[in-house]
Amino acid sequence: MAALHGSREAFLAAYPLHASRKISWSSWNLLRLRAQGTRVARDYHVLEDIRTRNQRLSSSICRACSNYATESTIASDRDHFFATTPLYYVNAEPHMGSAYTTMAADAITRFQRLRGKRVSFVTGTDEHGEKIAEAAAKKGQEPQQHCDGVVASFKGLWEEMDIQYDSFIRTTDAKHAVVVRAILDRVWEKGDIYKAKYEGYYCVGCEAYKDDSEMEGDHACPIHKTRCVEREEENYFFALSKYQQQIQRLIEEDKSFVQPAARRNEVLGWVEAGLRDFSISRAAVSWGIPIPRDPAQTVYVWFDALLGYMSALLPEGIEPAEAELASRGWPADVHIVGKDILRFHAVYWPGMLLSAGLPLPRKIFAHGFLTKDGMKMGKSLGNILEPRKLLAAYGSDAVRFYFLKEVVFGQDGDFSEQRFRDIVNAFLANSVGNLLNRTLGLLRKNCAGTLPAAAASVPADNPLRAVAELEVTAAAEAYKELRLHDALEAVVAIANRGNLYMEQVAPWTAFKKGTDEEKQAAELALVTVLEAVRIVAVLLSPVTPRLSGEIYGALGYAPEAYEGLSWGDASWGGLSEGQATPPPKPVFARLEGDLVTEIAASKGAAVAA
Numbered sequence: 001m002a003a004l005h006g007s008r009e010a011f012l013a014a015y016p017l018h019a020s021r022k023i024s025w026s027s028w029n030l031l032r033l034r035a036q037g038t039r040v041a042r043d044y045h046v047l048e049d050i051r052t053r054n055q056r057l058s059s060s061i062c063r064a065c066s067n068y069a070t071e072s073t074i075a076s077d078r079d080h081f082f083a084t085t086p087l088y089y090v091n092a093e094p095h096m097g098s099a100y101t102t103m104a105a106d107a108i109t110r111f112q113r114l115r116g117k118r119v120s121f122v123t124g125t126d127e128h129g130e131k132i133a134e135a136a137a138k139k140g141q142e143p144q145q146h147c148d149g150v151v152a153s154f155k156g157l158w159e160e161m162d163i164q165y166d167s168f169i170r171t172t173d174a175k176h177a178v179v180v181r182a183i184l185d186r187v188w189e190k191g192d193i194y195k196a197k198y199e200g201y202y203c204v205g206c207e208a209y210k211d212d213s214e215m216e217g218d219h220a221c222p223i224h225k226t227r228c229v230e231r232e233e234e235n236y237f238f239a240l241s242k243y244q245q246q247i248q249r250l251i252e253e254d255k256s257f258v259q260p261a262a263r264r265n266e267v268l269g270w271v272e273a274g275l276r277d278f279s280i281s282r283a284a285v286s287w288g289i290p291i292p293r294d295p296a297q298t299v300y301v302w303f304d305a306l307l308g309y310m311s312a313l314l315p316e317g318i319e320p321a322e323a324e325l326a327s328r329g330w331p332a333d334v335h336i337v338g339k340d341i342l343r344f345h346a347v348y349w350p351g352m353l354l355s356a357g358l359p360l361p362r363k364i365f366a367h368g369f370l371t372k373d374g375m376k377m378g379k380s381l382g383n384i385l386e387p388r389k390l391l392a393a394y395g396s397d398a399v400r401f402y403f404l405k406e407v408v409f410g411q412d413g414d415f416s417e418q419r420f421r422d423i424v425n426a427f428l429a430n431s432v433g434n435l436l437n438r439t440l441g442l443l444r445k446n447c448a449g450t451l452p453a454a455a456a457s458v459p460a461d462n463p464l465r466a467v468a469e470l471e472v473t474a475a476a477e478a479y480k481e482l483r484l485h486d487a488l489e490a491v492v493a494i495a496n497r498g499n500l501y502m503e504q505v506a507p508w509t510a511f512k513k514g515t516d517e518e519k520q521a522a523e524l525a526l527v528t529v530l531e532a533v534r535i536v537a538v539l540l541s542p543v544t545p546r547l548s549g550e551i552y553g554a555l556g557y558a559p560e561a562y563e564g565l566s567w568g569d570a571s572w573g574g575l576s577e578g579q580a581t582p583p584p585k586p587v588f589a590r591l592e593g594d595l596v597t598e599i600a601a602s603k604g605a606a607v608a609a
């Protein structure tokens with residue numbers, strides 16, 4: 001990189017989001033360069049502008065690798081990355097389903113932080129509405145008291161799972177009501193709200209009216225397996241149909257707006273069938289934000305909850321003006337949701353934002369369901385897998401790794417504890433953990449635990465180095481495109497190649513009876529394997545932050561080196577000659593012992609049959 005001026009402190013003052021956490025030197029440089037208007041390639045190389053005689057920019061080149069930059073290799077100007085999970089209903093304690101979305105969002109945002117982005121990762125809770133009022137009443141509690149209890153349990157779980165969110169928004173936060181009132185007012189002024197009578201079938205579990213195509217026989221909700229109830233109410237309606245064309249064009253033209261592709265087709269189907277206005281108030285529900293122009297009604301929970309993504313970004317008392325929002329990362333780069341709530345995010349939400357005149361999110365990614373006997377695990381059905389039991393027995397890295405690697409992000413996945421243990425043991429304990437341990441053992445025995453050469457001296461055509469370099473690129477692409485399972489496959493490929501390389505080179509033979517030259521080659525082989533494992537640690541760090549830290553420690557790095565990691569550290573050549581490693585000890589304990597989980601049968605399974 002080019003020589004840089006200016007202090008890190010000054011930079012952190014200008015970018016307060018980063019002051020709260022350590023940021024790596026290279027990400028800092030990258031952000032600083034961008035802030036100064038310098039163009040930077042995606043591989044972090046600084047680009048030099050080539051200008052015509054009249055000073056017009058003709059192209060940009062990286063002097064280090066002599067490559068001309070193209071649109072796709074220049075890092076985007078936007079250094080923000082704003083991602084959200086749904087705001088979870090607090091009708092019951094969190095379960096593995098809620099944890100799944102949250103760990104995926106955490107891995108995605110950790111990757112973006114490694115890339116040097118200013119990340120706003122928002123999660124939170126949806127606390128209003130009938131479903132919550134009912135849950136509180138069942139416990140004999142006031143709704144607020146009930147919510148406070150469940151929120152504490154969500155926050156506790158996120159801590160146990162190493163979730164690094166930037167903002168946790170509760171829809172009962174005072175600042176949230178300010179935003180809801182402001183947006184409602186704007187939409188009203190636009191002429192998009194009217195009063196009308198509505199008759200239809202309502203699922204309290206979904207907090208939504210369902211039309212015939214959205215129900216199974218006997219008016220059952222396909223998700224909750226309970227009968228939807230017939231209702232008639234006078235409500236305020238949002239004129240979603242006014243935005244039919246704009247929303248349709250958005251989904252048709254921006255092919256990546258809704259992902260994966262199968263979900264996009266589903267949304268397209270809904271939109272093409274014609275968008276119906278939806279009611280945004282409830283007359284019979286008192287647990288909600290009162291409609292300012294008619295306090296006898298409260299704001300419909302979905303209109304309320306979606307706006308949580310906005311209030312999460314704003315400090316207390318700040319109105320949702322576009323400039324205020326933009327300076328804090330608006331709009332979202334991705335809303336990560338389960339497929340059950342896709343309609344609200346891909347159709348209602350753009351409609352609301354178009355009406356309010358605010359920028360739309362860049363992407364809605366709908367993942368699949370964790371299932372039990374083929375049915376969605378959920379709080380209402382009670383067929384849940386309790387994350388806390390798994391976490392207590394196996395630790396958060398194992399849980400995060402399993403779900404993100406084994407469930408293709410976007411598709412459904414079932415859970416079996418035995419399979420979970422097999423997968424985690426095969427990769428984290430054996431392929432990575434044992435490889436590191438064995439290699440460090442040989443290093444201790446033959447080189448006094450000190451690296452005999454720098455990783456940079458390993459020839460570029462070394463087969464392990466070649467695979468590692470290839471897979472780093474593959475992993476970066478996969479993380480960027482939210483193919484988390486593919487990113488982890490790339491990591492597995494490096495570790496597997498590392499094991500094969502060890503077997504093929506068998507350095508222990510040379511150490512025992514080789515010539516000096518053969519011994520030197522064996523020493524370099526150890527460095528090669530350790531460097532590959534170091535890269536594995538960088539690539540795994542968005543998913544298994546603890547294990548990656550352990551690996552860095554085992555390789556002799558100080559904790560600050562790991563805390564300051566950046567994606568640039570995934571390049572070959574990090575380990576230096578003379579680096580001392582501590583006596584090796586296992587970095588990851590095998591998962592064994594009695595099985596700890598048992599998933600209750602789904603309530604109402606008979607309805608499903």
Ligand SMILES: Nc1ncnc2c1ncn2[C@@H]1O[C@H](COP(=O)(O)OP(=O)(O)OP(=O)(O)O)[C@@H](O)[C@H]1O
Nearest residue numbers: 088089097098101337338369370376377378379380
């Ligand atoms: N089985 C599941 N698999 C994957 N994600 C899930 C699952 N259950 C819930 N989620 C996540 O939680 C979101 C829904 O949040 P919600 O608070 O409604 O949870 P829920 O357990 O589905 O509740 P309920 O069963 O009462 O409908 C989903 O969009 C998804 O992000």
Ligand SMILES: [Zn+2]
Nearest residue numbers: 203206221224
């Ligand atoms: Zn339902």
